[in-house]
Amino acid sequence: MFNLFFHDFAYHTKIDNHEQIKQKIFNQKYLSVLQDTLEWECKVKTSFKKTLIDDSIFSDIQLEIKKIVHEMLSKISPSSKISSIDFPKSNIWMNLYNVGDYQDYHDHTNNKCNFSFCYFMNYDPEKDAKFVFFNEKFKMFRTQGLTDQLLFDLGIHDNIFPNVEEGHVIIFPSHYTHRTTIQQYDTNRCTVSGNFFVNV
Numbered sequence: 689m690f691n692l693f694f695h696d697f698a699y700h701t702k703i704d705n706h707e708q709i710k711q712k713i714f715n716q717k718y719l720s721v722l723q724d725t726l727e728w729e730c731k732v733k734t735s736f737k738k739t740l741i742d743d744s745i746f747s748d749i750q751l752e753i754k755k756i757v758h759e760m761l762s763k764i765s766p767s768s769k770i771s772s773i774d775f776p777k778s779n780i781w782m783n784l785y786n787v788g789d790y791q792d793y794h795d796h797t798n799n800k801c802n803f804s805f806c807y808f809m810n811y812d813p814e815k816d817a818k819f820v821f822f823n824e825k826f827k828m829f830r831t832q833g834l835t836d837q838l839l840f841d842l843g844i845h846d847n848i849f850p851n852v853e854e855g856h857v858i859i860f861p862s863h864y865t866h867r868t869t870i871q872q873y874d875t876n877r878c879t880v881s882g883n884f885f886v887n888v
């Protein structure tokens with residue numbers, strides 16, 4: 689039999705009070721202040737690092753994320769205790785994608801976080817750009833002469849497309865490489881992303 693080792697993990701669930709959060713944050717007051725950024729290889733309007741939006745408006749999201757992290761850890765290891773979940777200042781931001789917008793491969797590593805999240809606040813699964821994880825191990829197998837098809841048949845993929853709907857959130861270790869495909873519609877695809885440190 690085949691054994692597949694070295695599993696990576698991410699936690700994918702729904703935000704409980706998504707509708708209230710969307711009503712409070714997804715409006716012109718905040719969307720209109722988002723700006724282009726030169727910080728990343730991307731084309732996207734964002735509040736990242738410019739303190740365009742005060743962290744306080746994301747407080748409900750932070751509470752939801754903390755609740756979900758407790759749920760996640762209890763499923764991994766019911767006996768584990770979390771001593772703290774810390775959100776560093778300016779490590780939560782909003783991104784808005786319209787036609788032609790995208791984000792190239794990147795990760796969220798810095799010395800203040802071990803987990804990151806992406807919350808799909810305004811998202812149409814039929815039209816909006818996909819969130820994609822990149823499996824770093826795939827290229828190592830490829831350089832050993834294994835064909836893409838053989839790897840796919842083994843269930844090992846280079847690009848992983850989580851099945852996302854509006855109101856969903858994905859929590860993942862901050863070092864995971866990921867990207868956003870090119871947005872094809874003016875549907876105001878909007879996400880809130882952030883970084884935090886879980887002390888266990």
Ligand SMILES: [Fe+2]
Nearest residue numbers: 794796866881
């Ligand atoms: Fe990201």
